[in-house]
Amino acid sequence: MEAVEDIVIVGAGIAGLTTALGLHRLGLRSLVVEASDGLRTTGFAFLTWTNAWRALDAVGIGEPLRQQHNQLSRRGHEFRCVQRRTLLETLVNELPSGTVRYSSKVVSIEESGYSKLVHLSDGSSLKAKVLIGCDGVNSAVTKWLGFKKPAFVGRFSIRGSAYYEHGHGFEPEYFRYNAEGVRLGAIACDEKSIYWFFTFSSSSKNEEMEESPAKTKQFMLSKLGNIPDNVRAIIEKTEPANIILSPLRFRHPWEILLGNISKTNVCIAGDAFHPVTPDIG
Incomplete structure (x- = not known):
């Protein structure tokens, strides 16, 4: 079975859901495919600084998250520790019903004219006019673009x-x-x-x-x-x-500078693009 989608986003993590929500705010529909059978909340929480809050405000979820997380004492900066589950649930609740398709692991990607044919583990396929990889450090889309695995x-x-x-x-x-x-x-x-x-x-x-x-x-x-x-x-x-x-x-900086972070109608974001260690994240 093959379905046609304008925009397919691989990975329902922070990058994937935020990308989908940003597109939704612009009036563009996308389909997010996620290998897990539900939201991936591994990691518990993470620090968010001023620039991150600007991004959260841009997609319209900054205020409800501020109300649930303490402002930490950092002069001149907005600095909070955000719980991962809370952020993911806030993102997905702002998306139209049916945006995220769980238990949909990408097994291969191939050309289909200008579109990309995304084959899933359940035997189905998606014909995507635009493909965005937000599927983490083991990204199938990043591999298709020719990047090496991130270094330990x-x-x-x-x-x-x-x-x-x-x-x-x-x-x-x-x-x-x-x-x-x-x-x-x-x-x-x-x-x-x-x-x-x-x-x-x-x-x-x-x-x-x-x-x-x-x-x-x-x-x-x-x-x-x-x-x-x-x-x-x-x-x-x-x-x-x-x-x-x-x-x-992490991915070496020169790999990002010299690699193909986008190719025709395919691009990558989040950890699929630039995994880093927490102390330089």
């Missing part, structure tokens, strides 16, 4: 979120600590949720930790060194189900 930087990131039913009591600040070979940051998203991250160089224990969030948690606690008790307690309080371990990858 030799570091891993552990991320998590702690929830305090009666409030955490932390000031709206960005807490950051360095120990031998590791870095920890913690930021309040709102009055009850704290997002944290922990980065470290490659370890022989990585495979073991990938299989057990509980062991990941113990590894972190053993590496934190002399940090305030209330900050250590954030990690201790975090449920293992709210902890993920990920390798950090």
